[in-house]
Amino acid sequence: MSRQWSEHLLLWTLRGLAMVAGCIILLIGAFLAVESVPALREVGLGRFFSDTSWHPSGGVEAGSFNFAPMAAGTLAVTSGAVLLATPLGIGSALFCHFYAPRGLGVAFRRLVELLAGIPSVVYGIWGLVVLIPLIRQWQPPGQSLLAGILVLTIMILPTVALLTESSLRAVPRSYLQGAAALGLSRWATVWGVVLPAARSGIVTAVLLATGRAIGETMAVLMVMGNIVQVPTSVFDPVRALTANIALEMGYAMDAHRSALFVSGLMLLAMVVVLVAMSVWASERSRYA
Amino acid sequence: MNDKSVSIDRRPWTKRPACCESRDPCIEVRDLSVSYGGKLALRDVTLAIPLGCITAVVGPSGCGKSTFVGTLNRMTDLVDGCRVEGRVELGGHDILNGRTDLIGLRRRVGMIFQNPNPFPLSIRRSLTLPLRRHGVRNRRILDGKVEGILRRVGLWDEVKDRLDHPALDLSGGQQQRLCLARALVLEPQVLLLDEPCSALDPIAGGVVEDLILSLRGRYTVVIVTHNLAQARRVADDVAVFWVRAGAGAMIEHGPVESVFDAPRSEWTAAYVQGVHG
Amino acid sequence: MPDPSVSPLPSLSEHRVDWPDRAVASLVWLVALLVTGSLLWIVGDLARHGAPELSWSFLTDSPRDAGRAGGILPVVVSTLMILGICLAVSLPMDVGTAIFLAEFTRTGGLLAHFVRRSLDVLAGVPSIVFGLFGNAFFSIYLGMGFSILSGGLTLACMVLPILIRSTEEGFRSVPDEYRKAAAALGLSQPATLWQILLPVATPGLVVGLILGVGRALAETAALLFTSGYVARMPSSVLDSGRTLSIHIYDLAMNVPGGESNAYTTALVLITLLLMINVLTFWIADRWLHRGITHR
Ligand SMILES: Nc1ncnc2c1ncn2[C@@H]1O[C@H](COP(=O)(O)OP(=O)(O)OP(=O)(O)O)[C@@H](O)[C@H]1O
Numbered sequence A: 001m002s003r004q005w006s007e008h009l010l011l012w013t014l015r016g017l018a019m020v021a022g023c024i025i026l027l028i029g030a031f032l033a034v035e036s037v038p039a040l041r042e043v044g045l046g047r048f049f050s051d052t053s054w055h056p057s058g059g060v061e062a063g064s065f066n067f068a069p070m071a072a073g074t075l076a077v078t079s080g081a082v083l084l085a086t087p088l089g090i091g092s093a094l095f096c097h098f099y100a101p102r103g104l105g106v107a108f109r110r111l112v113e114l115l116a117g118i119p120s121v122v123y124g125i126w127g128l129v130v131l132i133p134l135i136r137q138w139q140p141p142g143q144s145l146l147a148g149i150l151v152l153t154i155m156i157l158p159t160v161a162l163l164t165e166s167s168l169r170a171v172p173r174s175y176l177q178g179a180a181a182l183g184l185s186r187w188a189t190v191w192g193v194v195l196p197a198a199r200s201g202i203v204t205a206v207l208l209a210t211g212r213a214i215g216e217t218m219a220v221l222m223v224m225g226n227i228v229q230v231p232t233s234v235f236d237p238v239r240a241l242t243a244n245i246a247l248e249m250g251y252a253m254d255a256h257r258s259a260l261f262v263s264g265l266m267l268l269a270m271v272v273v274l275v276a277m278s279v280w281a282s283e284r285s286r287y288a
Numbered sequence B: 001m002n003d004k005s006v007s008i009d010r011r012p013w014t015k016r017p018a019c020c021e022s023r024d025p026c027i028e029v030r031d032l033s034v035s036y037g038g039k040l041a042l043r044d045v046t047l048a049i050p051l052g053c054i055t056a057v058v059g060p061s062g063c064g065k066s067t068f069v070g071t072l073n074r075m076t077d078l079v080d081g082c083r084v085e086g087r088v089e090l091g092g093h094d095i096l097n098g099r100t101d102l103i104g105l106r107r108r109v110g111m112i113f114q115n116p117n118p119f120p121l122s123i124r125r126s127l128t129l130p131l132r133r134h135g136v137r138n139r140r141i142l143d144g145k146v147e148g149i150l151r152r153v154g155l156w157d158e159v160k161d162r163l164d165h166p167a168l169d170l171s172g173g174q175q176q177r178l179c180l181a182r183a184l185v186l187e188p189q190v191l192l193l194d195e196p197c198s199a200l201d202p203i204a205g206g207v208v209e210d211l212i213l214s215l216r217g218r219y220t221v222v223i224v225t226h227n228l229a230q231a232r233r234v235a236d237d238v239a240v241f242w243v244r245a246g247a248g249a250m251i252e253h254g255p256v257e258s259v260f261d262a263p264r265s266e267w268t269a270a271y272v273q274g275v276h277g
Numbered sequence C: 001m002p003d004p005s006v007s008p009l010p011s012l013s014e015h016r017v018d019w020p021d022r023a024v025a026s027l028v029w030l031v032a033l034l035v036t037g038s039l040l041w042i043v044g045d046l047a048r049h050g051a052p053e054l055s056w057s058f059l060t061d062s063p064r065d066a067g068r069a070g071g072i073l074p075v076v077v078s079t080l081m082i083l084g085i086c087l088a089v090s091l092p093m094d095v096g097t098a099i100f101l102a103e104f105t106r107t108g109g110l111l112a113h114f115v116r117r118s119l120d121v122l123a124g125v126p127s128i129v130f131g132l133f134g135n136a137f138f139s140i141y142l143g144m145g146f147s148i149l150s151g152g153l154t155l156a157c158m159v160l161p162i163l164i165r166s167t168e169e170g171f172r173s174v175p176d177e178y179r180k181a182a183a184a185l186g187l188s189q190p191a192t193l194w195q196i197l198l199p200v201a202t203p204g205l206v207v208g209l210i211l212g213v214g215r216a217l218a219e220t221a222a223l224l225f226t227s228g229y230v231a232r233m234p235s236s237v238l239d240s241g242r243t244l245s246i247h248i249y250d251l252a253m254n255v256p257g258g259e260s261n262a263y264t265t266a267l268v269l270i271t272l273l274l275m276i277n278v279l280t281f282w283i284a285d286r287w288l289h290r291g292i293t294h295r
């Protein structure tokens, strides 16, 4: 009797804990939504993209709430970083597995893992003190989209490299044997057999890295100059959505504060879409 | 085991070709020893594999059959800690020599494995990939070759409507024939088959076996098999391997009739008997 | 039989150079050098700028002159307090959820599916969004204000998916024979869990724990508006307190002339993370492999 009771208690405790863990994301979504309501109702979604500028502290009437330059900044820095980090990350993974002498490959993997563990503020301070002066010598002012892209590339490269590496490792040995027996060269094996076999893993890697790039705050905040404008060249300073929140949350009031939550909600939505896509990609490969 | 052929009932098209009677060697193996991480797996194998003939390699598990076959196209290079000594001559060239062009070697010496291992590509691309990599670019020629080789292995009618479907959707027997097609499409001189039928059901295995028989004369074939009846049906020559003093060795080699009906070694006699009885 | 369309059989002795492979190999080596170079550059720069100021008193002094001078003792204390709260809350949740996912959902089930998916999404949520949520929920709605408590709870939400993934892996690596043997002995389910499965699954839990601590230590954006900036020694968990990473950010961005101490703090942080990293490998190698060979 008491035994059954204790098993019941256990099961329901565990269910409860799991339920709470599962509900955190809903709670986050809910609080972001609730805090966004004033801005969405009073300012309206349209004005976030049609207003003339971003001067939100004036309040609902006097202020203007155009997110577009910052959305453009996020888009530009993310796509730049993903475009650079994808080939570099895949190259790193190929190096580990096919091109490096054995011991070196393992050592290189460790090194990439170290790179993955460096906090974003450290990348930020490196960008601030080392990278920006270098860019400034070339094209002032230095704080720029380019600096953001470069720092972000180094930050998301380990995500691409490590996830790609693990999907390369999962390619069955028999494929490699078959390719060798056909006299395929190393590159022909990689291009013709290994990369197609690992494709869904690589897609997942890139998607997750994209999510990481969209959400990154500190490094882009520290190196991109944070001027609200649509960039016309990579040397322009820009402000990303995340950096905007970090900069203004401290003093934002009322509609302004609420508008920041709207941008947070937008970030959350983008990440949900990316995660859903990567789940879909890996699930599809499982049944293929 | 199916005993539809205890006697040697060679089908008409499988007549021994003239070249086989002349017994010109295609591959000459001399004092071949292989060790894995210092442990000897194969000791002092010497034999000549005649051109255009089918040579079967038989013997109990672990006696080094796969190891032997793997040295003939240097698949052993893929194994860490594997050391190969001796000479293996193909067309007068010692392929164990460090300067051998491995890619060229493996194009001349194709290989089929026990478990069918088609690539995760479409049927068409499984065949065009090796062709493209070896210099065929023209689409028309590629298509022609794909059709030709699929007809050759009897797959064309089964797959002609789904050439762009994944090769992994095929049945085991079809996959194995596709692997055979993949190897044959490069027109190798030698084909190595490591237990090509043992993962297949008897009917699919029979289809593959007939295919192997049809290769006689055009290719030099080395087939590893555990099925002595099969060896008897397909082979011209048989090499019997055995574990002696902790390492594999070849204990008998000769034409199929003499090995099966008048074995010189008592082990061979017992082995052949055991499977017969 | 010779076919003009396939390149003629090559002579075996001539070694043809495979140009595409050569080209790709050089590219790949170049990438590896670039990546290695970047890491060395970053770490070298950190060591060069940070090491001169590093001393024992840097760890035991309070910051002076907005952090330009003095040490980081209160920052270290706040960091540890935030970390402590984060783990105190997330660990029980972690173990409970992981046991539920690994042991009670063999056949699937709606709740398990829901929990898995939401954790997947939670793992991808940007840290600034955690910051917004923590500010709205813990600091304002629950009235904790800018405090170590609010920061720790926000971090707990953030590291939870990492912990659970690894702990669940740990439970899944327990061989089924153990469960069968325990059932055959007539052990109750709670007893089986606590006395047999949990000890075997501990390495997974520890690895997750270490990864989570690493992530929490590195975090900045989620704490800006939850635990706040105050650099004084905290007297309770309801005080505001800044972590090492916020200290670095503040010195680098808001305090002219603060770079030098920012670098030194970064060096401390990196050293801490490196030690954690090495510890993970050590545990994973030693412990997990032993588990596998025992099976
Ligand atoms: N990769 C390897 N590493 C170490 N030892 C190996 C390896 N491959 C084979 N061996 C050893 O070499 C010997 C011969 O193995 P091989 O696979 O050639 O036997 P086989 O005759 O093909 O057996 P089977 O009929 O079971 O396929 C065995 O003792 C085996 O343990």
Ligand SMILES: [Mg+2]
Residues within 6 Å of the ligand: B065, B066, B067, B194
């Ligand atoms: Mg074998």
